[in-house]
Amino acid sequence: MQISGAQMVIEALIAEGVDTVFGYPGGAIMNVYDEIYKQDNFQHILTRHEQAAVHAAEGYSKVSGKVGVAMITSGPGFTNAVTGLADAYMDSIPLVVISGQVPMSLIGTDAFQEIDAVGISRSCTKHNYLVTNASDLPRVLKEAFHIAATGRPGPVHVDIPKDVTAEIAEFDYSIKVDLETYKPHVKGNPRQIKKAIEAIANAKRPVFYLGGGIINANAAYEVRDLVHKTGIPAVETFMARGTLSHDDDLLIGMLGMHGSYAANMAMSETDLVIGLGARFDDRVTGKLSEFAKNAGVIHVDIDPASISKLVHANYPIVGDVKNVVNEILDSVSKINADKYEGWRETIENFEELHPLAYHEDTDRIKPQWVIERVGQLLGDDANISTDVGQHQMWSGQFYPFSRPRQFISSGGLGTMGFGFPAAIGVKAAMPEKTSINFTGDGSILMNCQELMTAVEKKLPVINIILNNNYLGMVRQWQTLFYDKRHSETDLSVQPDFVKLSEAFGGIGYRVKTKEEFDAALKDAVEKNIVAFIEVIVERLENVLPMVPSGGSLFNMMLLEKKEK
Amino acid sequence: MTEISERRVISVIVINESSVLSRITDLFSARGYNITSLTVAPIPETKYSRLTIVTSGSVRVIEQITKQLHKLIPVLRVYEHADLVEKEMAMIKFPVTENITEISTLCEAYNGKIVNVGENVIIVMVTDEPKRVENFLKVIKRYNPKEIVRSGAVALER
Ligand SMILES: Cc1cc2nc3c(=O)[nH]c(=O)nc-3n(C[C@H](O)[C@H](O)[C@H](O)COP(=O)(O)OP(=O)(O)OC[C@H]3O[C@@H](n4cnc5c(N)ncnc54)[C@H](O)[C@@H]3O)c2cc1C
Ligand SMILES: Cc1ncc(C[n+]2csc(CCOP(=O)(O)OP(=O)(O)O)c2C)c(N)n1
Ligand SMILES: [Mg+2]
Numbered sequence: 012m013q014i015s016g017a018q019m020v021i022e023a024l025i026a027e028g029v030d031t032v033f034g035y036p037g038g039a040i041m042n043v044y045d046e047i048y049k050q051d052n053f054q055h056i057l058t059r060h061e062q063a064a065v066h067a068a069e070g071y072s073k074v075s076g077k078v079g080v081a082m083i084t085s086g087p088g089f090t091n092a093v094t095g096l097a098d099a100y101m102d103s104i105p106l107v108v109i110s111g112q113v114p115m116s117l118i119g120t121d122a123f124q125e126i127d128a129v130g131i132s133r134s135c136t137k138h139n140y141l142v143t144n145a146s147d148l149p150r151v152l153k154e155a156f157h158i159a160a161t162g163r164p165g166p167v168h169v170d171i172p173k174d175v176t177a178e179i180a181e182f183d184y185s186i187k188v189d190l191e192t193y194k195p196h197v198k199g200n201p202r203q204i205k206k207a208i209e210a211i212a213n214a215k216r217p218v219f220y221l222g223g224g225i226i227n228a229n230a231a232y233e234v235r236d237l238v239h240k241t242g243i244p245a246v247e248t249f250m251a252r253g254t255l256s257h258d259d260d261l262l263i264g265m266l267g268m269h270g271s272y273a274a275n276m277a278m279s280e281t282d283l284v285i286g287l288g289a290r291f292d293d294r295v296t297g298k299l300s301e302f303a304k305n306a307g308v309i310h311v312d313i314d315p316a317s318i319s320k321l322v323h324a325n326y327p328i329v330g331d332v333k334n335v336v337n338e339i340l341d342s343v344s345k346i347n348a349d350k351y352e353g354w355r356e357t358i359e360n361f362e363e364l365h366p367l368a369y370h371e372d373t374d375r376i377k378p379q380w381v382i383e384r385v386g387q388l389l390g391d392d393a394n395i396s397t398d399v400g401q402h403q404m405w406s407g408q409f410y411p412f413s414r415p416r417q418f419i420s421s422g423g424l425g426t427m428g429f430g431f432p433a434a435i436g437v438k439a440a441m442p443e444k445t446s447i448n449f450t451g452d453g454s455i456l457m458n459c460q461e462l463m464t465a466v467e468k469k470l471p472v473i474n475i476i477l478n479n480n481y482l483g484m485v486r487q488w489q490t491l492f493y494d495k496r497h498s499e500t501d502l503s504v505q506p507d508f509v510k511l512s513e514a515f516g517g518i519g520y521r522v523k524t525k526e527e528f529d530a531a532l533k534d535a536v537e538k539n540i541v542a543f544i545e546v547i548v549e550r551l552e553n554v555l556p557m558v559p560s561g562g563s564l565f566n567m568m569l570l571e572k573k574e575k
Numbered sequence: 576m577t578e579i580s581e582r583r584v585i586s587v588i589v590i591n592e593s594s595v596l597s598r599i600t601d602l603f604s605a606r607g608y609n610i611t612s613l614t615v616a617p618i619p620e621t622k623y624s625r626l627t628i629v630t631s632g633s634v635r636v637i638e639q640i641t642k643q644l645h646k647l648i649p650v651l652r653v654y655e656h657a658d659l660v661e662k663e664m665a666m667i668k669f670p671v672t673e674n675i676t677e678i679s680t681l682c683e684a685y686n687g688k689i690v691n692v693g694e695n696v697i698i699v700m701v702t703d704e705p706k707r708v709e710n711f712l713k714v715i716k717r718y719n720p721k722e723i724v725r726s727g728a729v730a731l732e733r
Contacts, residue, residue: 133598134605138648141594158648192590192651316642319635 012183016145016176017042020109023152025052026184029080031071031439032056033064037084038124039111042176044082056439056468059460061088063432065095066458069104070436073419074394076229078159079106079436085113086124089170090131094426096166097135101423102250103227105164107155108136114174115143128170137165145178150186157188162195163314164227195313199330204338207285207309207326211343214283214307216354217243220266223250223422224288224312230333231415234287235259237336241343242351244358246274248289250422253412263358264367267295268558269404272365275556275564277358278303286310288332291321292423301563311335365556365569367408372573376525378402378477378548382409384525385447385475388532393445394437396420398430398454401483404554406449428457431474435461438470445473445536452478452502455543462515465541473535476508476545479552487553491568508545517541578633582611584656584730585641587626590649591617598647599626608632608640612663612727623651627729629705658733663705664726665712668696673718685711696721 014022020043024032032055036044047055058064061083068079079099083092089110099106113122129141138158140151148171155167211217225234231254238245238261246266247254255262264271266278275297278284284303288311289295296302299321310317310324311332318327328335369379382405385393395410396419397403403420412418419437421429430448438446455476465472482500489497509519518540520531528546535542556567589595596615603610611629618625630640637655644653669678675689675697682688685708687701701711705728712723 129594130597133594133601190648193648314646316639316646320639 012181013179014182015042016148016171016178016180017046019145019148019180019182020152020171020176021046021050021052022182023149023184024080027078027156029053029078032080032082033058033067033071033436034082035061035064035084035088037088037111039085039113039173040082040088040109040176041111042173043109043111043171056435056464058432058435058464060458061091062094062428063435063458063461063464065092065106065108066098066426066429066432067436067439068106068108069095069099069102069429070396070419070433071440072104072106072436073433074416074437075440076416077440078156079104081106081108082110083108084111084124085128086126089126089128093131093135096132096168098421098424098426098429099166100135100137102421103164103223104166105159106166107152107159108166108168110168110170111176112141112170112172115172116174118172129168132168135166136168137163139168139170141170142172142175145175145180148175148180149182149184153184153186153188154190157190158193162193196315196329197313197331197334199311199328199335199338201338203326203328204335205342207328208339208342210283210307210309210326211241211243211285216281216357217283217285217351218277218281219243219245220278220284220286220289221245221247221251221254222287222289223248224332225251225254226415228288228313228331228333229415230288230336233333233336233340237340237343240340240345243285244277244351244355246270246278248292248295249407249420251289252407252418253415256413257411258413263362265407266564267292268297268560269408269554269556270564271362271367271408272556272567272569273358273361275558275567276361279563279565280357281306284308286312286324287336288312290317293321296321297558297562297564301565368570369552370570370573373549375549376523376528376546378479378546378552379405379409380525381475381477381528381546381548382406382449384528385532386411388529389445389447389536391417393447394419394441396430396434396437396446396448398448398450399425399427399484400451400454401479401487401552401554402449402451402477404484427454430454431458431461431472432464434472434474435465435468435470438472439468446470448472448474450474450476451483452476452480452505453482455508456506459511462512462517462541466516471539471541473532473542473544476543477548478505478508478545479548479550480505481550484554490551490553492559508543512541512543515541517543519543519545521545521547523547578635580631580633581637582629582631583637584659584661584728585628585630585644586654586656586730587628587644587650588618588623588652589626590651591622591624592649595624595649598649599644602643602647603630606639606643608636612725614727614729627727629728654732656730656732659730660733661704661728661730662702663708663728664700664702665708666690666698666700666724667712667715667720668698668722669718669720671695671697678715678718681711681714
């Protein structure tokens with residue numbers, strides 16, 4: 012059929028099964044918005060900032076496993092969205108982000124709201140396109156969705172000049188995507204898999220090192236089977252939380268800079284690291300030369316560039332972790348239950364020596380308590396988003412995650428302002444679960460305008476602000492490594508968070524005691540409207556344990572023991 | 576693993592499209608890799624171009640470069656050459672007042688010749704292995720070259 016470029020965008024989104032688009036209109040994308048107005052196949056959620064539109068699409072994608080879609084205009088609309096693109100790129104989140112561009116005839120003339128969008132997005136997207144003919148649009152959009160979702164997922168940016176959205180051309184979406192230069196390797200090499208299985212059979216102190224790739228691959232339940240079948244203990248990265256359930260006996264905990272003592276010690280003493288969809292991030296490995304020093308490394312990853320990038324892999328396996336885990340499951344025999352008993356005992360001893368804990372030694376609520384408490388009250392019924400800082404790490408440490416895709420957080424880029432819009436996207440994708448955003452008094456002010464979006468669209472996100480009157484994570488480093496010179500991190504001057512929420516039509520609570528907190532959370536869940544729960548917490552609490560930047564995993568700063 | 580930095584030649588076959596060269600150079604600058612030289616030209620009667628990149632780095636860095644290049648969507652193939660024939664061209668401008676006979680003899684030794692004679696200057700070209708071109712450029716210094724241009728290396732696997 013002969014339709015305009017703008018209509019093609021709509022038709023393609025419908026054909027891709029998109030039910031929600033997050034966006035913000037402007038001059039260059041108006042033709043497309045005009046078509047959005049005329050259709051009712053998908054909902055459009057107007058965020059109040061383009062950055063938030065992209066984060067909302069990320070939240071939507073992470074919780075649902077579908078490709079997230081955001082739409083923005085040229086120039087400032089696009090530049091506002093760049094942080095979201097970069098965030099999705101670092102965390103391998105599949106997005107298609109469509110931006111308007113000035114008309115072809117004006118490109119290169121410093122036209123009004125012209126910016127070299129594909130030039131900017133090149134380094135923070137998996138791929139990008141500047142569409143110069145409407146007749147290219149069906150192919151480009153189809154490729155965009157394909158590239159975003161396959162292989163190592165990531166954001167794809169499509170920049171469309173205004174005249175191209177007006178141009179009439181033939182639309183046929185039944186074309187097949189045929190990219191001879193892009194063929195992700197999904198099946199692991201059988202010989203390599205066989206060698207890896209032998210290595211597992213020969214290992215005495217093996218550890219599964221579970222990463223976010225498992226969540227991407229929808230492989231968490233297969234991984235659970237493999238862990239249980241082999242009886243090998245497992246650590247999770249921050250991005251892999253929920254792969255194993257919090258109450259799984261074989262889950263040691265999170266590893267890394269703020270990982271548990273037992274997880275980091277297990278990693279230091281293991282003789283075989285079985286890495287599944289994890290990328291050996293510097294926050295995880297600490298000092299590279301000391302990381303899993305005496306261990307062989309199996310590394311399963313769909314991205315060959317992740318393998319042996321930082322830590323040499325003795326058994327590299329390029330492939331989709333779901334396929335590879337299934338292959339291993341088929342050939343690995345149920346291992347004698349006693350085989351790793353001694354090793355598990357060693358790990359249990361580490362756990363007993365320095366369990367993940369905090370002290371209830373002040374009048375003020377401890378931030379960790381809030382996270383644990385929400386876990387007790389809502390547990391599996393909530394999806395958890397976070398902002399960035401101490402509250403984020405405590406969420407990763409203390410929330411009892413029970414399923415994959417339950418935890419949505421900005422790991423790779425560490426973007427303050429991510430949490431609230433992401434939680435809106437989460438709620439839009441999965442309305443039946445309570446959408447909680449653990450945030451800080453610093454982070455919430457980046458993107459608090461999204462109160463308006465949430466109220467308007469009746470997406471009742473509950474923001475729990477752990478208010479320590481500090482940019483706490485930075486303050487912690489200043490306390491520890493800059494001789495307590497708290498440069499520009501004191502947030503004593505603050506808005507009235509209750510009124511702020513109310514000003515947009517949400518509800519607000521300010522709580523200082525545990526009883527007040529329980530009551531506020533209960534009330535917010537029951538009323539089912541957008542909420543800020545501001546919790547006044549201990550100001551100077553530090554996230555522990557901690558591996559100082561560049562230190563070795565086994566050299567942790569630990570929680571001081573208290574006399575009972 | 577050795578961390579010694581070595582010179583390497585990488586050939587990349589890419590789809591001919593407008594942004595492909597910037598994708599590649601952006602990747603090098605974003606990840607802090609060196610480019611010593613880069614040449615690019617279309618492969619006749621195909622929709623592809625061939626790039627020859629001379630770079631340097633440790634074994635690990637070179638491995639990352641090839642993997643990262645391969646990740647770019649329009650990249651069809653990446654060859655990291657071990658056994659190859661490599662050539663480079665250089666053109667040099669000399670004042671006519673220099674000893675042209677000597678220069679011409681030297682050029683011949685490096686697969687070259689005089690390609691242009693003007694009123695005030697002559698232009699010569701040589702085509703040889705990059706190392707030998709390097710050597711040639713050292714030798715002709717004493718003839719006061721006014722301008723030197725090098726093409727960058729091209730290479731084919733043996
Ligand atoms: C303040 C702060 C502190 C932090 N501290 C820690 C910490 O203590 N511990 C910690 O773990 N993290 C921490 N992080 C997060 C950290 O920065 C990284 O985001 C995280 O460690 C990366 O997790 P990952 O290795 O699971 O990789 P991801 O970023 O989730 O990458 C996934 C990997 O899996 C691969 N993959 C994707 N899909 C597939 C598939 N289908 N099949 C196979 N492979 C696939 C990808 O190629 C990639 O290599 C912190 C972040 C912040 C902001
Ligand atoms: C956009 C952005 N700017 C700056 C930082 C650096 N940073 C990391 S954590 C942090 C403090 C966050 O403070 P708050 O939201 O109050 O959380 P807390 O650490 O106090 O829990 C800052 C400034 C960042 N990660 N993102
Ligand atoms: Mg704070």
